[in-house]
Amino acid sequence: MTEENDRSGSAVADTESAAKPPAQDGAQARVAPRRYLRSKHRGVFFVAGALFVLIGGLILWRYLGGYESTDDAQVDVHLYPISARISGYVVKVNVNDNQYVDQGTVLAEIDPKDYQVAVDKARADLANAEATAQALDISVPITTVDTSSQLSSSASDVDNARAGIVAAEKQLAAAQAQVEQAEANDVKAQDDLLRYQRLVEKQNVSAQIYDQALAAAKASAASVVAARDNESAASQTVQQARDRLSRAEAAHRAAQTGPQQVASTRARALSAAADVQQKRAALEQAELNLQYTKIVASVGGEVNKNVVVGMNVQPGQQLMSLVPLDEVWITGNFKETQLKRMRPGQRVAIEVDSNGRTYKGHVDSIAGATGPLFSVLPPENATGNYVKVVQRIPVKIVLDPGENRDHQLRPGMSVEPKVYLR
Numbered sequence: 001m002t003e004e005n006d007r008s009g010s011a012v013a014d015t016e017s018a019a020k021p022p023a024q025d026g027a028q029a030r031v032a033p034r035r036y037l038r039s040k041h042r043g044v045f046f047v048a049g050a051l052f053v054l055i056g057g058l059i060l061w062r063y064l065g066g067y068e069s070t071d072d073a074q075v076d077v078h079l080y081p082i083s084a085r086i087s088g089y090v091v092k093v094n095v096n097d098n099q100y101v102d103q104g105t106v107l108a109e110i111d112p113k114d115y116q117v118a119v120d121k122a123r124a125d126l127a128n129a130e131a132t133a134q135a136l137d138i139s140v141p142i143t144t145v146d147t148s149s150q151l152s153s154s155a156s157d158v159d160n161a162r163a164g165i166v167a168a169e170k171q172l173a174a175a176q177a178q179v180e181q182a183e184a185n186d187v188k189a190q191d192d193l194l195r196y197q198r199l200v201e202k203q204n205v206s207a208q209i210y211d212q213a214l215a216a217a218k219a220s221a222a223s224v225v226a227a228r229d230n231e232s233a234a235s236q237t238v239q240q241a242r243d244r245l246s247r248a249e250a251a252h253r254a255a256q257t258g259p260q261q262v263a264s265t266r267a268r269a270l271s272a273a274a275d276v277q278q279k280r281a282a283l284e285q286a287e288l289n290l291q292y293t294k295i296v297a298s299v300g301g302e303v304n305k306n307v308v309v310g311m312n313v314q315p316g317q318q319l320m321s322l323v324p325l326d327e328v329w330i331t332g333n334f335k336e337t338q339l340k341r342m343r344p345g346q347r348v349a350i351e352v353d354s355n356g357r358t359y360k361g362h363v364d365s366i367a368g369a370t371g372p373l374f375s376v377l378p379p380e381n382a383t384g385n386y387v388k389v390v391q392r393i394p395v396k397i398v399l400d401p402g403e404n405r406d407h408q409l410r411p412g413m414s415v416e417p418k419v420y421l422r
Contacts, residue, residue: 044391068342069418072392073350077411080299080322082107084313085292088114096301100407101322105297108307108319112293119290121285129279133272152334164241182220182227189220241342254359286354299324325407330361331418333371335390341421344364351416360400363419367394394421 088110095107189201305320313319330350334342350359370391372379396415399409 008251022367032259041101044140058295059061063260066422067418067420068334068338069416070332070334071414071416072334073330073397073417075328075409075413075415076331077323077325077328078326080324080410080412081318082295082298082303082320083318084110084295085315086110086289087314088293088308088312090300090307090311090313093307093309095320096405097305099303100325101297101300101303103297103300106294107297107303107305108295110293110295110313112290115290119283119286122279122286126235126276126279126283129272129276133269133276136269136272146158158246165238167241169238169241171237171398174234176231176234179224179227179231179328181379182223186220189217194217249354276368295319297322301325323411325410326402326403328409328411329399330415330417332394332395332397332419334368334394334419335392337390339393339395340368342395342419347420349418350397353410353416354410355413357408359403359409361397361403361417364396364398367396369393 090108091111092109093107094109095101095105095175101107243386297321301318301322301324307313307319330348344363344365346363348361348363350361351357370393372391396419397419
């Protein structure tokens with residue numbers, strides 16, 4: 001049944017086609033080129049679309065392969081701690097939290113009274129030391145001249161004392177000779193007196209001669225006494241001359257120590273000069289301590305303070321921190337697989353979440369190790385169940401000049417740096 005129906009249908013169709021007029025055949029002839037053109041345009045569009053997709057994909061591939069980006073990045077800065085260099089009582093705090101200050105601004109003040117007293121005392125000690133040093137400087141040439149004159153004078157005194165001894169010894173020798181002569185004369189006079197006394201008793205001579213002999217004996221005895229007194233005086237003169245010689249020699253020996261005395265005086269003068277330097281250094285230190293009573297900002301930045309009026313602070317105690325917003329940079333933690341073509345100096349675009357802006361910068365440097373190695377407890381991978389994990393290495397990105405002029409970038413903010421590798 002089915003085959004018969006198919007045959008009858010095909011026969012009918014042939015009959016209809018044979019029965020069609022010639023006009024319908026011309027219309028079909030005109031439609032055929034249109035279909036051909038339409039199919040041809042369709043092929044051109046398909047090829048063009050394929051080329052467009054291919055070129056676009058190539059451009060997109062080149063674009064995506066021309067940079068590396070990460071969302072593990074933040075704004076960093078070195079926080080400047082402001083600490084006290086001396087101890088004291090805080091009498092004034094001139095700034096508030098989050099206030100921007102310029103470099104050199106006085107942030108806080110410590111009571112300066114004790115340090116002013118120390119400066120005055122150090123200045124007085126310096127003046128005293130300078131006066132002492134000046135006096136010793138003057139005494140050095142005076143001591144030099146005095147010792148020279150004393151040496152020559154003592155030498156002359158020694159010579160004079162020796163000459164005096166020689167003269168005194170000569171006088172002593174003369175006095176001793178006189179004593180011997182007077183004693184000899186006295187012996188003769190006493191013998192004559194005895195002889196004349198016997199003769200007078202026998203009346204062989206007159207009493208007058210005896211009286212003359214008696215007077216002569218008395219005179220000779222007196223001469224002996226006088227000669228002995230002269231001898232004693234001469235002996236004392238010799239002793240006095242010897243004493244003068246001893247004193248002169250002692251003075252000469254003392255004068256011979258003149259160079260040592262000059263050296264000692266010069267050493268005292270040098271010590272006084274060193275004491276002046278020490279006192280001057282103490283004065284400078286006291287003046288520095290007085291300056292340290294005013295705590296100033298080492299850089300410009302925003303203040304985060306921990307100090308209030310009334311605190312007693314100690315040297316090294318941190319009073320506040322300064323955040324230098326002009327010195328911020330970006331730290332991007334890139335995967336180690338992203339660093340193959342990354343080099344210092346490459347251009348970077350930094351997208352910031354807080355304000356939607358894109359900042360310009362460049363790669364400054366790449367860290368020498370991964371971040372965990374700088375931690376207190378670096379990881380230890382020497383285990384039996386080690387699993388390889390892609391590590392991240394910090395990359396320092398520096399902003400171009402003037403990019404953060406409005407200080408909207410704050411340390412700790414999350415950013416997305418895009419490093420262009422070409």
